[in-house]
Amino acid sequence: MGTKGSANRQRIVDAADHLFYSRGYNQTSFSDISDETGIPRGNFYYYFKTKEDILAAVVDARVGEFKAVLKNCEEATSDPMQRLHALAQLPLQHETQVLQYGCPIGSLSSELVKEQDTEISQVRLTAVFDLLKSWIIEQLDKLGQSSRGDDIAKDLLARMQGIILIANVYNDAPFLHRSVNDLQSWLNQTLSN
Amino acid sequence: MGTKGSANRQRIVDAADHLFYSRGYNQTSFSDISDETGIPRGNFYYYFKTKEDILAAVVDARVGEFKAVLKNCEEATSDPMQRLHALAQLPLQHETQVLQYGCPIGSLSSELVKEQDTEISQVRLTAVFDLLKSWIIEQLDKLGQSSRGDDIAKDLLARMQGIILIANVYNDAPFLHRSVNDLQSWLNQTLSN
DNA sequence: TAAAAAATAATACGATTGTCTTATATTTGA
DNA sequence: TCAAATATAAGACAATCGTATTATTTTTTA
Numbered sequence: 001m002g003t004k005g006s007a008n009r010q011r012i013v014d015a016a017d018h019l020f021y022s023r024g025y026n027q028t029s030f031s032d033i034s035d036e037t038g039i040p041r042g043n044f045y046y047y048f049k050t051k052e053d054i055l056a057a058v059v060d061a062r063v064g065e066f067k068a069v070l071k072n073c074e075e076a077t078s079d080p081m082q083r084l085h086a087l088a089q090l091p092l093q094h095e096t097q098v099l100q101y102g103c104p105i106g107s108l109s110s111e112l113v114k115e116q117d118t119e120i121s122q123v124r125l126t127a128v129f130d131l132l133k134s135w136i137i138e139q140l141d142k143l144g145q146s147s148r149g150d151d152i153a154k155d156l157l158a159r160m161q162g163i164i165l166i167a168n169v170y171n172d173a174p175f176l177h178r179s180v181n182d183l184q185s186w187l188n189q190t191l192s193n
Numbered sequence: 194m195g196t197k198g199s200a201n202r203q204r205i206v207d208a209a210d211h212l213f214y215s216r217g218y219n220q221t222s223f224s225d226i227s228d229e230t231g232i233p234r235g236n237f238y239y240y241f242k243t244k245e246d247i248l249a250a251v252v253d254a255r256v257g258e259f260k261a262v263l264k265n266c267e268e269a270t271s272d273p274m275q276r277l278h279a280l281a282q283l284p285l286q287h288e289t290q291v292l293q294y295g296c297p298i299g300s301l302s303s304e305l306v307k308e309q310d311t312e313i314s315q316v317r318l319t320a321v322f323d324l325l326k327s328w329i330i331e332q333l334d335k336l337g338q339s340s341r342g343d344d345i346a347k348d349l350l351a352r353m354q355g356i357i358l359i360a361n362v363y364n365d366a367p368f369l370h371r372s373v374n375d376l377q378s379w380l381n382q383t384l385s386n
Numbered sequence: 387t388a389a390a391a392a393a394t395a396a397t398a399c400g401a402t403t404g405t406c407t408t409a410t411a412t413t414t415g416a
Numbered sequence: 417t418c419a420a421a422t423a424t425a426a427g428a429c430a431a432t433c434g435t436a437t438t439a440t441t442t443t444t445t446a
Contacts, residue, residue: 008423024307026219030404040425045406107303109362110295114217126362154359154368155375162355166347169302169319175347182348201393223434233395238435393442403432412423 009047011037013057020058021097021104024111052120055112059124062104066128070135080139081191087136088156088183091164091176099176102168105129106161132157143191152190159183202240204230206250213251214290214297217304245313248305252317255297259321263328273332274384280329281349281376284357284369292369295361298322299354326350336384345383352376 015036019028030051034041048054073086091098101107105128112125136153145152163183167176208229212221223244227234241247266279284291294300298321305318329346338345356376360369 022307024219024304026217027307042426043424051404101307102303106358107307110300110303110358111217113362114215114220114294129362151371155372158355158359158372159352160355161358162351162353165299165303165354165358166351169306169322178344179348179351235396236394244434391444406429414421
């Protein structure tokens with residue numbers, strides 16, 4: 001798998017990424033990915049031994065995507081507070097998708113956490129959450145909140161997840177906007193101590 | 194379907210309820226329900242025309258379950274504030290299941306909201322959420338919060354969902370307890386105005 | 387108690403699932 | 417340039433899916 005062929009592999013991952021998000025992991029079949037990429041279904045085995053291997057590649061891809069997003073946040077401003085605000089506002093930048101499909105991390109996680117018998121690595125499952133959490137803690141450290149860092153980070157993630165879930169289920173754009181706004185007030189209030 | 198037979202129908206719904214919660218709707222097959230009930234797989238058609246009909250019955254059952262829970266809250270105390278606190282504490286009463294499988298409403302909703310092509314009634318999807326929301330609004334009315342009722346109700350639901358999702362994904366009991374506690378502080382603070 | 391209705395059992399159906407194999411084409415390196 | 421490695425294509429595989437049908441038993445009702 002040297003120079004070529006990586007292209008097709010990437011196309012599979014891209015299609016799977018999109019389909020896992022819009023339809024869910026279990027509801028996405030090899031045929032679906034085949035239809036979207038034009039690559040024959042039976043050919044996937046050359047790139048991935050199992051469907052879970054595709055999932056692992058998709059999770060890795062999302063980790064990469066979010067790393068890029070966070071890097072953007074870091075380059076936009078050096079103020080940790082503004083960075084956290086940027087993160088909180090992230091759902092608004094993907095409003096249409098969030099309202100339609102929810103959070104790409106949260107919805108996938110809540111689907112995969114139910115797969116008890118299969119061998120979906122728990123490490124992989126929370127990989128994106130872990131990335132976000134440690135980044136948040138980094139910012140909080142700079143704000144002198146190192147003692148409460150872990151708790152506040154989890155709180156922020158939980159709030160974002162709850163907001164997105166309700167906004168998604170009810171397809172409620174006004175709620176999403178108002179709640180993100182409230183979330184920012186909460187950030188200001190919580191971090192002013 | 195007079196006197197008898199309702200028993201088997203109910204057993205199917207009960208098994209499906211449990212399996213949809215622990216494995217998810219799409220990951221639960223007729224064979225799974227058959228294994229759990231002992232009722233032959235091919236026999237389900239007698240009681241339900243399609244799998245979605247079973248889902249509808251399960252959603253109806255959960256609506257019934259939550260109505261009973263809310264009735265309990267009402268009988269325990271007549272104070273709307275204490276009732277809301279009881280609701281916020283509900284996840285702790287089902288701690289083990291919540292940590293393992295998440296919220297029976299939230300996880301199912303976030304799974305079903307991705308089924309765009311099929312004809313899963315959106316009304317049914319949010320039935321339990323709607324029930325909870327209107328009950329919360331009722332309590333808020335009595336607290337003189339009728340103007341902000343809808344917003345606060347959604348906020349409470351969103352917060353609970355976010356807490357449960359993070360607690361579930363990380364299987365984090367301490368976070369669940371702390372967050373429910375924080376949620377109650379928030380209730381007191383929000384409703385003291 | 388006999389006919390009608392309801393319930394149960396068991397099996398079959400076509401379609402689709404993820405996986406795997408084989409055959410052909412393309413690219414690479416000596 | 418020619419063998420070796422890589423990539424692509426296409427189809428077959430058993431298993432399982434939700435659904436449907438038929439036959440038998442049980443219950444109800446007149």
